[in-house]
Amino acid sequence: MATLRDIRRRIKGVQNTEQITKAMKMVAAAKLRRAQENVISARPYARKISGLVNHLLTDELSGTNELLLTRQTKKVLVVVLTSDRGLCGAFNTNILKEAVRLIEEELIPQQLEYSLFCIGKKGFDFFRKRDYSITGNALGVFGHLKFTDALSISSEMISGYLKGDFDKVVVVYNEFKSVVRQEIVREQYLPISFDNGEKVKQSSTDYIFEPGQKEIIDSLLPKHLQSQMWRILLESNASEFGARMTAMDNASTNAKDLIRSLKITYNKARQAAITKEILEVVSGANASKSA
């Protein structure tokens, strides 16, 4: 049986934890709001660029740019987006599980080579410990997310793809659905495909092209990839804060429950101690009276 002092100490400890998780929840909520705003304000650019590419891309032109051509796949680059820090519930676990499943159950049985590109420290640590082959990483980008991060990551992928280091790039990340819901999405990044609902419609307008239609497409595609990468980074970032907020909210609720049950135990023990003392006093008095 725990003594009164032990229980009191325990309550104090849980209360401290509750304070921390509450504070973390608040911080995550504030950061989440900013991240959400970023996601929303990045949308027009991404939409306009993919709209323009869609508009200008004719059938004969789509064969001329290597970023659009599907080639025989031998090696796949798997890009995994995790967070840099923990304490965000199942956020990282789910994404890592999906990435491992993709590699172990789909790529390896098909005799495809793979390599990993880890964005976020948690994923990097996970795969390094398990001896997966990692070709690149971007750690610490989520501390202060900048468009230049998306720029350097996407250019690394484009140059690797054009050099033939890999024939396909797949991104696994958490898509931000709502504060309490993140969805794991697997997306083909390279070669670019426009088959996800956006039907390629032929434009009937006669544009003047400066310098030329092909040159414009050639310069638009990398920009499209940059804005896609930027979108993915922002989505993952917002999801992370959403997940952390939910996790910390749960932790605070659990701490409260724990405190309540500890308080009941404490009061019971206190009552028992008082009763015992009274009993001792009374029986002591009786004994001296009868003596």
Place this chain on the structure above:
Amino acid sequence: MKVFALEIVTPSKLAFNAEVVSITVPGTLGEFQVLFNHAPIVSNLEVGKIKIQTQNGETLHFAISGGVIEVLKNKVVVLAQSLERSDEIDTDRARQAVERAKQRLEQKNQIDVARAEAALTRGLNRLKVSSLR
């Protein structure tokens, strides 16, 4: 004055959205101006300055570091890699960037020549545009 709708979008935000009289942009084949009823055009943009004439006769200058312009039926969309209005440019930062780029070019660090040159043009462009008010 006839006006048309202009939208300038950067990766981080919708930077400009209003009806304007004219816009002058640095196209790859030379600078050109778009007025009301301009023919449909799509053009790549270089590092340079954008000049906008607003409805109330104001002239705005922006520094742009590359992008694309699409003109279609009096709707103009500019997709800019980055965009700053002339009075918002951080001249100190631009000057530092120019210095850094110059140093790097002097060191002849083979790998980064292209990047340093691009940074140099961007920095010089910012400084040039910031002097226009």
